[in-house]
Amino acid sequence: MIDDSAKAAARLLSWYDRNRRDLPWRAKPGEAVDPYRVWLSEIMLQQTTVPAAAPYFRNFTERWPTVRALAEAPLDDLLVAWAGLGYYARARNLHKCAQAVVSLHDGRFPGDEAALLELPGIGAYTAAAITAIAFARKATVVDGNVERVIARVFAVADPLPNVKPTLRKLAATLTPDERPGDYAQAMMDLGATVCTPRKPKCMLCPWTEFCEARAAGIAETLPRKVAKTEKPTRRGTAYWLLNPDGAVLLRRRVESGLLGGMTEIPSTAWQAEAPDGAALAVHQPLALSWRALPGLVRHTFSHFHLELAIVTAQAGDGWREAEGLWVPIDRLSDQALPSVMVKVARHALAHA
DNA sequence: AAACCGTGGTC
DNA sequence: TGACCAAGGTT
Numbered sequence: 001m002i003d004d005s006a007k008a009a010a011r012l013l014s015w016y017d018r019n020r021r022d023l024p025w026r027a028k029p030g031e032a033v034d035p036y037r038v039w040l041s042e043i044m045l046q047q048t049t050v051p052a053a054a055p056y057f058r059n060f061t062e063r064w065p066t067v068r069a070l071a072e073a074p075l076d077d078l079l080v081a082w083a084g085l086g087y088y089a090r091a092r093n094l095h096k097c098a099q100a101v102v103s104l105h106d107g108r109f110p111g112d113e114a115a116l117l118e119l120p121g122i123g124a125y126t127a128a129a130i131t132a133i134a135f136a137r138k139a140t141v142v143d144g145n146v147e148r149v150i151a152r153v154f155a156v157a158d159p160l161p162n163v164k165p166t167l168r169k170l171a172a173t174l175t176p177d178e179r180p181g182d183y184a185q186a187m188m189d190l191g192a193t194v195c196t197p198r199k200p201k202c203m204l205c206p207w208t209e210f211c212e213a214r215a216a217g218i219a220e221t222l223p224r225k226v227a228k229t230e231k232p233t234r235r236g237t238a239y240w241l242l243n244p245d246g247a248v249l250l251r252r253r254v255e256s257g258l259l260g261g262m263t264e265i266p267s268t269a270w271q272a273e274a275p276d277g278a279a280l281a282v283h284q285p286l287a288l289s290w291r292a293l294p295g296l297v298r299h300t301f302s303h304f305h306l307e308l309a310i311v312t313a314q315a316g317d318g319w320r321e322a323e324g325l326w327v328p329i330d331r332l333s334d335q336a337l338p339s340v341m342v343k344v345a346r347h348a349l350a351h352a
Numbered sequence: 353a354a355a356c357c358g359t360g361g362t363c
Numbered sequence: 364t365g366a367c368c369a370a371g372g373t374t
Contacts, residue, residue, distance in 0.1 A: 303356060
């Protein structure tokens, strides 16, 4: 077991110095840390892999180099730029947070956890990460990586999420006073590259000698998690409607909830039962004779599977009566289309 | 407090 | 091939 937390921290920091990864948001040695870039990267990395976030981070920082620039941009520009990254409430809160930093803090991020926690989209993890990485102040960062490392080092067998407070307390006992930012990133790097969910590389681990789970031969089985509820399937039909100019009808979804504020191809409600003829008539954007396209578009969201049928029609006179916006096919990339809608558009273009 | 909220890669 | 997984937060 770990009987000397200072020694454990030193061992981890030494490992970190020898295995430092070059990531787009990581300041080079000697380079000043920009809290704006730390914050932006932490939001993008929530439940998101490094390869997925990296191109979005480059695009955002090039286009909006400061929090003030981001605050002054129209929300819809952020949603277009965020499209495809998922969890779109993050983009809405990103905008709110940038505006709060400008209006409440004169354009500078606050440097303590309590003040950061007040900002939209910043929770316990992100507040600690910004405090440690951007402001070099002591804070215990607990993300999925840290939970896994701590559960293994201390052989905590109680399942998540209930055991989370216990893991947090244990993690705090190891946090050193020195180099808080490097230590936070070292813990996450250790979890991401060595103490991995499957087949942990214990031979390369700086903590292998005092890891209780490794000693007990149960490292790969930790942390335990309560079984998740099964995902239901919902079904719907999307309307691929073209006007005489060859533009397609799109709509803006409501601000809250699933894909809030994003652009969609008009469709019926998504329910357990596929829509019947009456439902198709109720939801159609124009009263027309629709032709069914072959196949289905399948997509899985965080908590349900979706099966979408697609019907198509050509609007004649009166196309202006439809509710929504008409977008030329070659301008679809300017829209805030989430991945599921990109799938629908591709399917329609391939089969229409 | 449990549900909601995306996506793409991996095995 | 379908379940699991990733630098979580909000309601």
